[in-house]
Amino acid sequence: MLGNQKVVQAFAHEADAQEKFEDINEDLRVWSLKATFFSSITNPATRFVNSLVYASVGIAGAFAAVKGLLSVGQLSSFLSYANQYTKPFNEISGVITELQNALASAARVFELIDEEPEVPEKPDAAVLSNAKGEVSLEHVYFSYNPETALIEDMNLKVRQGQRVAIVGPTGCGKSTVINLLMRFYDVDSGSIQVDGTDVRHMTRQSLRTSYGMVLQETWLKSGTIRENIAYGRPDAAEEEIILAAKEAHAHGFIRRMPEGYDTIISEDGGNLSQGQKQLLCIARVMLCLPPMLILDEATSSIDTRTEIKIQKAFGKMMEGRTSFIVAHRLSTIKEADVILVMRDGHIIEQGTHDSLISQNGFYAQLYNSQFAV
Ligand SMILES: Nc1ncnc2c1ncn2[C@@H]1O[C@H](COP(=O)(O)OP(=O)(O)O)[C@@H](O)[C@H]1O
Ligand SMILES: [Mg+2]
Known part of the structure; x- marks a missing residue:
């Protein structure tokens, strides 16, 4: 209460x-x-x-x-x-x-x-460094509780530098796929591999630092705005932090805050709007630029004009990096190399925007419903 x-x-x-x-x-x-x-x-x-x-x-x-x-x-x-x-x-x-x-x-x-502990790391777990970003899912089955099946027999091959967009109705399992990629949960059966190594055979830390992540739910730590942006790279120089903030279009509002980059924000970011929090999280990822990216409704709380600008920055950032994008506004994912259309835990359609539109299936329906007059 x-x-x-x-x-x-x-x-x-x-x-x-x-x-x-x-x-x-x-x-x-x-x-x-x-x-x-x-x-x-x-x-x-x-x-x-x-x-x-x-x-x-x-x-x-x-x-x-x-x-x-x-x-x-x-x-x-x-x-x-x-x-x-x-x-x-x-x-x-x-x-x-x-x-x-x-x-x-x-x-x-x-x-x-x-209480059952998290599956311990294998003593000989590999360390993933300088990941190329080849990700593959083979016959992946996963559910949060055994009674209700969620992801069933999911197969996917992502080559280095590809942009993968995941779309589908709310609750179809998009964020679940992201959780599996980050290994917040282990698959029930099948396997997920990065650069040919099963993620269960590498250290969680090295896997997670290879991904840059912006989610719909933002999390900030209590501290100054500068500390929050530099969270992934505490040794970043002042200019780099400002550059990242500019790319994320956060510089403007940060400058208008009473203490600029030294403004203290509380843990839940109480003194910021939801969109501003998201911009800070985007700046944070722009600063550390890991080899793979995950954007799960990363711009859901940002107005459309700023979103279009950020999309450009994202576009630049995603060059050469394997990225997974979950978005509801389909206009933002048209350029993806592969679009996965999910429904009830299954990939029901897969292809580029144009091929999916010409298939005239579920994706075409979703797309037209957003652009119908
Ligand atoms: N931590 C959890 N524990 C149990 N069930 C979950 C959990 N997270 C999500 N679910 C269920 O899994 C399904 C897929 O959720 P999710 O992947 O978050 O959907 P979305 O596609 O909207 O991101 C939903 O039916 C949701 O109720
Ligand atoms: Mg989600």
Whole structure:
């Protein structure tokens, strides 16, 4: 509710949210009270029982001593033994709350330890350096959960420097393909190879640094704008940073910020618009220029005029680099070498813009629906 305060306000859910919070809070109050009550009562209760035992031993012993069955000395040493015997029970009951806390915490710690780790890297994993950018997918099957199949038998061969565009309706698996390329997930079966090596046989770090990535969701770190642009190459010179910002058409708005490149932005980029955040992410990639590029709806929050300008910069950047582009505005991907049309996790059409248009299939339908008057 705190994180999505805007949503709560936009739907006028304040009263509901308050009520829900109070319910949860009330539950917590009741249970905390019970927990505190029972944990505080344990020690006094054991002490009480012990005192009863002590008293009954004392009284019975006193009668026995009067009758002459027991000497007073025996009785007093018996009482002192009884006291020593019950002492540890008192002490244990004093720390019973801590014991229970420790048990509950241990259960949680073990739950975490038992969690399946990310598939560890092979000790002889190759390091991908200066990738050429030949990417191939062979019979790739993947789904997030076993019940619902998503990507099935996907095959693709991308030569060095090719531009691959992926289009298709929302939820058809475009971003999933990107996740697989970056190895955020491993394929269920089949294989993905870069420069002829299976991505599972190379270090994640070297694979990921070979890709430059701009996504629809932006992420920035809290720090200055300069630090954010230079994230991939902290040693970049000032001029390079400014050049990258200019190419991404971010220079203009950065200059207008109160402190320019030294303006501090918060982690969620609160003081920037969504489009400005995207421009910063684009500048970041423009600066490090890795051998392969992934643009997943990279310009979705940017106005069309700026987008057209950025497309030019992207065009220059993509020369000689294998790139994967996901875009909804089909005008931006007309020049791609291969367009993959996806639907429900399958590639249903594949080819250049012109060949797909002349096929008059699903792509032609999508394209015409965007340009129909
Ligand atoms: N992390 C995830 N866990 C489970 N299911 C997911 C996850 N991400 C995406 N999905 C599901 O996979 C399908 C494809 O999603 P995605 O590849 O993001 O689509 P898009 O083509 O719009 O980028 C969707 O049906 C979505 O609900
Ligand atoms: Mg997506």
